[in-house]
Amino acid sequence: MARLNRPASSEHAMPKRKSRLTLPRKRSSVQRTEKSENASRKDGTPTFEDFEKFRRLRKIVDYDHDTVKDKGKMEHVFRVGDYVMVVAEGMDPKKTYHDWEYWVAKIMALACNPAKQTETYARLRWLWSGYDIRSVPHCDSVVDHFGRYERCLSDDEDIADTACINGSAHVMTYNDANLAQAPIPRETFYMRECYKKRHTSPLFVPTRCGLCDGQYNPDELENPMHYCPQATCGTWYHYDCLAQASAVGEYDTEQHHSCGLLLSTPDHRPPSYSRKKKGRSSAKPADSLLQEAATLKLGSALSFMEAQARNDLVELAQQQIVRPTKDGIVGNAAHVLKARSWINQARSSSGLSVKQKKELERWLDELEEAMIDNELISLSSKSRSPKHELWICVNCGGPV
Numbered sequence: 496m497a498r499l500n501r502p503a504s505s506e507h508a509m510p511k512r513k514s515r516l517t518l519p520r521k522r523s524s525v526q527r528t529e530k531s532e533n534a535s536r537k538d539g540t541p542t543f544e545d546f547e548k549f550r551r552l553r554k555i556v557d558y559d560h561d562t563v564k565d566k567g568k569m570e571h572v573f574r575v576g577d578y579v580m581v582v583a584e585g586m587d588p589k590k591t592y593h594d595w596e597y598w599v600a601k602i603m604a605l606a607c608n609p610a611k612q613t614e615t616y617a618r619l620r621w622l623w624s625g626y627d628i629r630s631v632p633h634c635d636s637v638v639d640h641f642g643r644y645e646r647c648l649s650d651d652e653d654i655a656d657t658a659c660i661n662g663s664a665h666v667m668t669y670n671d672a673n674l675a676q677a678p679i680p681r682e683t684f685y686m687r688e689c690y691k692k693r694h695t696s697p698l699f700v701p702t703r704c705g706l707c708d709g710q711y712n713p714d715e716l717e718n719p720m721h722y723c724p725q726a727t728c729g730t731w732y733h734y735d736c737l738a739q740a741s742a743v744g745e746y747d748t749e750q751h752h753s754c755g756l757l758l759s760t761p762d763h764r765p766p767s768y769s770r771k772k773k774g775r776s777s778a779k780p781a782d783s784l785l786q787e788a789a790t791l792k793l794g795s796a797l798s799f800m801e802a803q804a805r806n807d808l809v810e811l812a813q814q815q816i817v818r819p820t821k822d823g824i825v826g827n828a829a830h831v832l833k834a835r836s837w838i839n840q841a842r843s844s845s846g847l848s849v850k851q852k853k854e855l856e857r858w859l860d861e862l863e864e865a866m867i868d869n870e871l872i873s874l875s876s877k878s879r880s881p882k883h884e885l886w887i888c889v890n891c892g893g894p895v
């Protein structure tokens with residue numbers, strides 16, 4: 496597949512990098528060159544065959560790279576297996592770019608020209624962006640949900656002069672079906688596990704919206720997805736789809752809804768919980784959950800905690816489970832569900848053991864530290880979905 500020109504942005508958000516304009520060659524031109532034996536390309540980039548010869552003569556494992564020589568003494572060493580950003584076709588060295596505008600690749604092998612040892616080359620495997628795979632058949636539905644920083648490992652390789660490499664790229668793995676997924680900060684490259692191998696043959700089906708059947712686009716901060724964690728449900732919904740379906744429940748007040756949220760966990764099942772039939776947009780919340788939420792009293796269950804810690808825990812447990820949040824694309828599911836689980840256990844007849852109470856204290860401390868360090872999560876109500884509505888799940892009637 497030929498790589499495409501992409502429009503250069505004039506926005507200036509990233510520090511200036513030293514850009515190089517020696518371009519990696521397209522695969523099609525490599526194949527043409529290979530037809531004539533021993534032919535070196537006009538710009539001196541070796542063919543795959545030459546590259547393998549270089550490797551046999553002088554294989555290198557590390558490549559020292561002074562990315563920002565003009566700004567400081569930060570030096571990078573790239574190794575085989577590293578992900579890197581590559582200067583894209585048409586980039587202007589005088590301009591600054593967002594990281595997502597660079598091409599991203601994985602270094603598969605490194606070699607240098609034995610006749611001219613200052614010339615080092617890399618065999619790069621491209622990580623395609625949504626833009627790149629737009630022209631691949633059967634992938635148009637996938638592209639619509641690709642975030643700007645989302646990439647998918649292709650089997651498309653090129654030999655490139657290492658001078659094209661502009662810096663390392665941190666690429667994380669994202670499993671959007673795993674509620675315990677580690678946080679992924681904004682403006683970080685990621686590959687969704689479902690597309691990791693080949694986007695044409697997903698490893699598993701990604702999560703879909705319970706109303707429109709669409710996938711999750713991590714860039715849609717204004718249309719976050721809401722999650723229903725009730726036992727036997729586990730459905731995600733786009734905010735806009737809930738609004739369109741008028742999925743408003745019979746919750747009297749925000750307080751009532753918040754108490755319902757606090758009770759919604761995969762391990763808590765109200766006594767007369769009943770699953771509503773799919774497709775009923777006017778489904779009523781499970782009566783017992785409504786009643787339980789209306790009369791919820793935490794009483795002495797959390798009285799062993801200091802007031803501030805208790806408030807933090809309850810506030811976190813009452814948050815709507817959404818993604819993305821302003822802090823990252825993974826959302827708040829892991830922390831909110833953990834907080835609900837602690838409260839659920841504390842309310843049970845056996846309560847929390849001394850050991851569990853210590854664990855809870857440690858968990859809250861760690862959360863606070865993580866919050867200070869990288870602001871990926873927040874205990875404050877400010878991290879709630881900007882549009883806080885008293886939504887219910889159209890599938891089971893639980894609050895979302």
Ligand SMILES: [Zn+2]
Pocket residue numbers: 704705706707708709732733736
């Ligand atoms: Zn939807």
Ligand SMILES: [Zn+2]
Pocket residue numbers: 723724725728729730888889890891892893
């Ligand atoms: Zn549900």
